[in-house]
Amino acid sequence: LAQAFPYCTALLSLFSRFFFTMASEKVLSMDEVAKHNTKDDCWVVLYGKAYDLTKFAKVHPGGAKLITDAAGMDATAIFDPIHPKDIMDKLLKPSLTMGVVDAASIKPEHVAKPPEAHKPKPKKKAVKAEAEVEEIEEFKKPPLAAMLNSFDFESVAREVMEPQAWGYYSSGGDDEITLRDNHLAFQRITMRPRILVNVREIDMTTKILNVPAALPLYFTATALAKLAHQEGELAIVKAAKKAGVPYMLPTLSSYTLDEMLAARAPDQVVFSQLYVNPERSRSEEYVSKLEKAGVQALFVTVDAPQLGRREKDMRNKFTQQGSDVQGDDEDDGAVDRSQGATRAISSYIDPGLNWEDVPWLKKITSMKVLLKGVQCGEDAVEAFKAGLAGCVLSNHGGRQLDTCRPGIEVLPEVMEALKEAGATKENFAVFIDGGVRRGGDIFKAVALGAQACGVGRPVLYSLASYGQNGIVRMVHMLQDELQMVMRLAGTPNIPSITEKHVITTNLADHIVPLPVDNLTMKTYQGLEPAAKL
Numbered sequence: 001l002a003q004a005f006p007y008c009t010a011l012l013s014l015f016s017r018f019f020f021t022m023a024s025e026k027v028l029s030m031d032e033v034a035k036h037n038t039k040d041d042c043w044v045v046l047y048g049k050a051y052d053l054t055k056f057a058k059v060h061p062g063g064a065k066l067i068t069d070a071a072g073m074d075a076t077a078i079f080d081p082i083h084p085k086d087i088m089d090k091l092l093k094p095s096l097t098m099g100v101v102d103a104a105s106i107k108p109e110h111v112a113k114p115p116e117a118h119k120p121k122p123k124k125k126a127v128k129a130e131a132e133v134e135e136i137e138e139f140k141k142p143p144l145a146a147m148l149n150s151f152d153f154e155s156v157a158r159e160v161m162e163p164q165a166w167g168y169y170s171s172g173g174d175d176e177i178t179l180r181d182n183h184l185a186f187q188r189i190t191m192r193p194r195i196l197v198n199v200r201e202i203d204m205t206t207k208i209l210n211v212p213a214a215l216p217l218y219f220t221a222t223a224l225a226k227l228a229h230q231e232g233e234l235a236i237v238k239a240a241k242k243a244g245v246p247y248m249l250p251t252l253s254s255y256t257l258d259e260m261l262a263a264r265a266p267d268q269v270v271f272s273q274l275y276v277n278p279e280r281s282r283s284e285e286y287v288s289k290l291e292k293a294g295v296q297a298l299f300v301t302v303d304a305p306q307l308g309r310r311e312k313d314m315r316n317k318f319t320q321q322g323s324d325v326q327g328d329d330e331d332d333g334a335v336d337r338s339q340g341a342t343r344a345i346s347s348y349i350d351p352g353l354n355w356e357d358v359p360w361l362k363k364i365t366s367m368k369v370l371l372k373g374v375q376c377g378e379d380a381v382e383a384f385k386a387g388l389a390g391c392v393l394s395n396h397g398g399r400q401l402d403t404c405r406p407g408i409e410v411l412p413e414v415m416e417a418l419k420e421a422g423a424t425k426e427n428f429a430v431f432i433d434g435g436v437r438r439g440g441d442i443f444k445a446v447a448l449g450a451q452a453c454g455v456g457r458p459v460l461y462s463l464a465s466y467g468q469n470g471i472v473r474m475v476h477m478l479q480d481e482l483q484m485v486m487r488l489a490g491t492p493n494i495p496s497i498t499e500k501h502v503i504t505t506n507l508a509d510h511i512v513p514l515p516v517d518n519l520t521m522k523t524y525q526g527l528e529p530a531a532k533l
Helices: 003-025 030-036 085-091 151-159 163-168 177-187 234-244 257-260 278-294 312-322 327-331 337-343 355-363 377-385 408-423 438-449 455-489 519-523
Strands: 043-047 049-052 095-101 125-126 133-137 206-208 209-213 217-218 269-276 297-301 368-374 390-393 428-434 454-455
Touching: 030 095, 030 297, 125 297, 133 206, 151 455, 163 312, 177 408, 206 390, 209 390, 217 234, 217 455, 234 257, 234 428, 234 438, 234 455, 257 278, 269 278, 377 408, 390 408, 408 428, 408 438, 438 454, 438 455
Parallel strands: 217 454, 269 297, 297 368, 368 390, 390 428, 428 454
Antiparallel strands: 043 049, 049 095, 125 133, 206 209
16 A cells, blocks of 8 residues: 555546646537637637637738638647647737637537648740740759758758748848848958968867857757748757757747757757747746756847838738738728738737846846847947847848848957957857858858857758758758868868958948949840851
8 A cells, every 4th residue: 555655646646637727727619619710709729729819810920811711610730830839828818718628529620721732833944945835844852962052952942842931931121132131241251361271180160158069150040940841940959969069949939948958969058049028927937947958048139129021921921811811801990911910029029128128137047148139339349248148240130120231241340349348259259140151151250250150041941951951961061161161261270260361341342233224235246156146
């Protein structure tokens, strides 16, 4: 009896928790939920719980139709490929959780079916101009070994991803000028190699916030990785370990924090990104969970008090839903579609976050705290004086304020300002992200003072194309490129890379392309082979 007593106690505890949960949450039949099946009375079942999404549907970033189409139904199969299981508990007030649904009452007709998987559109290829015949050429995904650089993954991802997912990942703010310039800025920095240096052995290893890394690179936080691949953030966690680089866990993930943390290898170190919630207690709870799990650093996003206008993403969602989907609501003035995502994001990101909150951030954790989204020297100095561990020079991947400068362009200004303020690379770490696509880009960033570079879209595109193995190969290609650049530049290890190895004279120059003058460009016809005349 004495031996059986612990098991009896555990069993009684289990039963008591079960009955307490059943008593505290109302149990509903699916027939009851099915009565709430209109846009004006919209209940949706997710993971066995019924939620009233009538108001939330109008501000859903993906459009109301995705929710109202599943009104009165179990939409778990549609919801699960994108969102984490606990997101509704984060976003909705407790009063909008209507109760637990009796699983036995759910019939096949109650389950909303996910849309059919996207198939790449066949490409048309002209065979003979004179015959005016076109041949349909189906897209065939090349083998992983055929990928030679990070751009190749982007080309494959565009073909294999769902159109809505591609629009979300690839879009930038407004005219996407900053999105494009993030990479073009690296081309405005030229190399200044040294010769006759012993470069027989190249050592790319370094430390990122005292965490060993295979090269000065980390995976930055990106939202909703399940849009790229079913394994989402779990695959990124595992790929980061294999590639030997840190991963910054995102707040807006497709998997729960517990699931991402569980995917780590026993000795794997991760960082985390944080959107500060208007309800500070929720952020404190989240940060406490990170710290207890051994997360080493907290990157607080400070460049998104409002969501930028990603028009490619907006237009894609509107086109997919059909031109008359929101007609009734918009005619009645019930919803402003252009502001829907902004209002939705404000429910979990505090636009009132300011410098006075920095002491609170430092107080709630012993982790290193850094600011992600600094875009000028003054703010970097302010962060240093506030006692923070560092900052990331970032414009949110060109998705927020258009025509602001790339992180690599801001870097020299920040390093100079920090030097004048008394900061050193040892007591204040500076990182950049945005536009990093080549090993040479990493070299240039390190030369100008960055401890490491963050990559986001290349991780997502390689994940979408080939899963976890794609990410690892993408990093290995960057390593190969960086090794070549370091050897040709005369720098055998990371500390030997200095600002004297690059020329930044034209970095801040933004040459605006002028309209083409067709008259002067086309009047003169140059000599061409007779076959082309």
